[in-house]
Amino acid sequence: MPPPLANGAGLEVVQILVDLIDLVSCDGRVSFGSLCGILKKCHVGFSIVETLDSFASIAMVVFFVPSVLVSPSGEIVEGSSVNLTCSSDANPAATYTWYKENGNPDHEPFSAGPQLDLVSIQSSDSGEYYCTAENELGAKRSDSISINVKYGPKNTSVSVSPSGEIVEGSSVTLTCSSDANPAATYTWYKENGNPDRKPLKTGPQLDFVSIQSSDSGEYYCAAKNELGGNRFDSISINVKYGPKNTSVLVSPSGETVEGSSVTLTCSSDANPAATYTWYKENRTLHQGPEESYSFTSISSEDSGTYHCQSDNQYGQFNSSSLFIDVQYAPKVPSVLVSPSGETVEGSSVTLTCSSDANPAATYTWYKENEASPKASGQTFTITNFTSEHSGEYYCDARNPLGATNSSTHLIALAGKGTIYMNAARLTLIVLILITVFLLYLWIRKKKTLNSTTEPSDPVQTVQSDSDPEYENLTAALTEATEEQEDLV
Known part of the structure; x- marks a missing residue:
């Protein structure tokens, strides 16, 4: 028997007689016509032992390539058990070594033995696997087989672009990504302000062309495929904007009475919080972070028009004006006698009473030691003054908040x-x-x-x-x- 060929593991040696006419080239090697089709799965080497007329005695060495079987067949789902089996016809029997092609650039052995068991296969086990069969006569490797592990979405995350501070009116994009096989579909939700959890949008991106303050809130995306779903923890969108809707509120509401405690409160929608400046008729009263301006005991001098201005680094806004009308009882009245000087008998005399009051006072005239009033109204006129009119007169000024009076003395002088x-x-x-x-x-x-x-x-x-x-x-x-x- 001829010695085995040196370029491969001899798995089987066959000596046959063939017709030299049938010698043909198969895959670059000399082979035997129809035998190439039969021995497709093997490598064939030969040597001519002897020649007899038109026949030759051929010593042929057959090398069989290992094959790999995957069990179970069909779709491979993460968490399932998968078995790879390597087999080859060899004598003496071959030993087997497993390799993972991608992720193993040095082609270090992955496992030894005819079987590779993946008890709970993971997404990281996806890749190209092959085995080698080897004995003392040589070694051959199998074709690579692809293991594609299917799994539901995981490691879902959201990114915000541009990063950093979000200012009202700018363009903002939220992007959802997830590790999934097959690829996941995405749905967006806004957590607060959406109690029914109605979807905002589907797709990996949520775009705000001109973001508004009302868009602030907690957002999350849900990733899903046929193998499961996964949601990302909420991401907070905090839109910064200048003050708006600035207004002034007075407390207590209703009438403002002199001596009472009154508080003005400025409110404004702003992010970050605004600082406030208080004005009375365009005169600055106070500036600071406090929303309130207080009068512990308001007086009539505090009546006037007030407004506040709110501002932050993104803008400012003025409130509408608020008129504070402080009401008070009549102050001590003053009496004017016309004509001034001596009162001559027979002349006409007019007394005028005036008092500072809010609301305006009503006036009543009295003469000393007389119970009934002499007149009502701000003025009191005596057309033909006589000695009987001489005496002490006073006016009573009153409004719903109080009353006060003042007097004057008249003496009749004889006429010429x-x-x-x-x-x-x-x-x-x-x-x-x-x-x-x-x-x-x-x-x-x-x-x-x-x-x-x-x-x-x-x-x-x-x-x-x-x-x-x-x-x-x-x-x-x-x-x-x-x-x-x-x-x-």
């Missing part, structure tokens, strides 16, 4: 016509008295002359200052003069 009349009367009285006095003197003189014509009558000395009639006349003149002085 009365003075002239009284002077004429006194002059007449004086003339009458002088006439009476002169008549009296004439009568006295006549009596004296008559007495001198009668000698028998003693002479009487006239003492006019002790005469009762004289004294009465003198007293009358004095009284009349004093009355005139009083009238004037």
Whole structure:
């Protein structure tokens, strides 16, 4: 028998006689016509032992390639048990070694033995596997077989582009990715503000062309294929924006009464939170992070128009104006007398009362020691002033929050016509008295002359200052003069 060929493991040696005419080339080697088809799965080597006319004695060495069987056949699902079996016809029997082609650049052995058992196959076990069969006569390797492990989505994640701060009005894209075989489909959800968990969109990307503050919230995507599903933990989208919808609220609401505690509160929608500046008629009152501006005991001087301004690094916004109308009881009234100066009997006099009050006060006029009011209204006019009108007058100012009053004193003076009349009367009285006095003197003189014509009558000395009639006349003149002085 001829020695085995040196370039392969001899698995079987056959010596046959063939017709030289049938010698043909098969795969670059000399072989035997139809025998090439029969021995497709082997490598054939030969040597011519002897030649007899048209026949040759051929020593043929057959080398069989190992084969690999996968069990179970069909789709391989992650977690299942898979067995790979390597077989080859060899004598002496071959030894087997397993290799994983991808992920093993150095082609280090993966396992030894005719079987490779993957008890709970994982997605990482996917790849190209082959085995080698070897004995002392040589070695051959099998064709590679692909193991494609199918599995549901895992390691689902979301990325945000662009990264960093998200500003209102910018374009933002959320991208969902997942490790799955076959490839997963994706569905997007917004966690808060979507209690029914209705899908926002399907597909690996969720795009915001011009993102708004209302888009802030928690988002997640769900990845799914026929083998299962997986969701990503929520990602927070925090949209930054300048202040908007700034407004002022007054507390307590309703009427603002002097002396009460009042708080103004500025509210604004902003991210990050705004700082606030308070104004009264464009005069700055306060600036800071506090939303409130308080009056512990508000006064009438605090009445006016207020507004606040909110701002952050993205913008500012002014509130509409709010008018604070502080209401208070009437202050002490003041009284104006017109015309000013002395009040002359017979003239017209107008008294005007005014008081600072909110709401406006109503006025009532009184005269001292008289229960009934003299008049109502801000003014009180006496058209023909007499001495009877002289006295203390006061006005009462009141509104729903209180009342107060003020007084003034009026004195009647005689007019010029009365003075002239009284002077004429006194002059007449004086003339009458002088006439009476002169008549009296004439009568006295006549009596004296008559007495001198009668000698028998003693002479009487006239003492006019002790005469009762004289004294009465003198007293009358004095009284009349004093009355005139009083009238004037």
